[in-house]
Amino acid sequence: MSVEAPHPPLAPAKLRGLAHVFAATRYSLAGLARLASEAAFRHEIALGAVLLGTLAATGASRVDLLIQCGLLLLLAAAEALNTAIELIVDLVSPEVSVLAGQAKDLGSFAVSCVILANLGFAVACIAAIV
Numbered sequence: 001m002s003v004e005a006p007h008p009p010l011a012p013a014k015l016r017g018l019a020h021v022f023a024a025t026r027y028s029l030a031g032l033a034r035l036a037s038e039a040a041f042r043h044e045i046a047l048g049a050v051l052l053g054t055l056a057a058t059g060a061s062r063v064d065l066l067i068q069c070g071l072l073l074l075l076a077a078a079e080a081l082n083t084a085i086e087l088i089v090d091l092v093s094p095e096v097s098v099l100a101g102q103a104k105d106l107g108s109f110a111v112s113c114v115i116l117a118n119l120g121f122a123v124a125c126i127a128a129i130v
């Protein structure tokens with residue numbers, strides 16, 4: 001008698017219209033909850049609070065604050081994609097390999113670039129004010 005292997009859980013059915021919008025919002029919130037469990041993301045939130053607080057305290061314009069918020073959102077997006085890369089690499093290559101290391105290093109570099117853009121913009125704004 002042959003024993004069948006258990007089926008992997010099926011992906012959710014494709015939705016359309018408003019149901020798709022609500023489902024996409026639910027998936028995004030689940031992604032945000034997963035990201036919040038990453039120490040790096042919590043450090044970036046702290047960095048964002050410091051940058052926005054410093055800009056506000058030095059009298060930066062609303063436009064500058066909006067641009068900084070946009071750069072911080074880009075940082076959150078980069079960190080989310082970096083975390084996704086790390087999860088996929090750990091899934092397909094849990095053993096040490098050159099390609100796995102390079103994939104993770106590239107994700108880290110992407111995050112570092114956006115952190116530098118945030119710091120550079122904040123410093124330039126503050127230097128222009130004081």
Ligand SMILES: Nc1ncnc2c1ncn2[C@@H]1O[C@H](COP(=O)(O)OP(=O)(O)OP(=O)(O)O)[C@@H](O)[C@H]1O
Pocket residue numbers: 038040082086093094095096097098100101102104105108
């Ligand atoms: N499977 C692997 N093979 C080879 N090198 C790896 C592997 N996993 C991780 N590394 C190396 O270790 C580094 C850190 O990987 P790790 O998964 O611990 O990321 P992390 O410290 O959690 O990153 P982050 O702080 O961005 O979440 C990688 O950038 C890579 O250089």
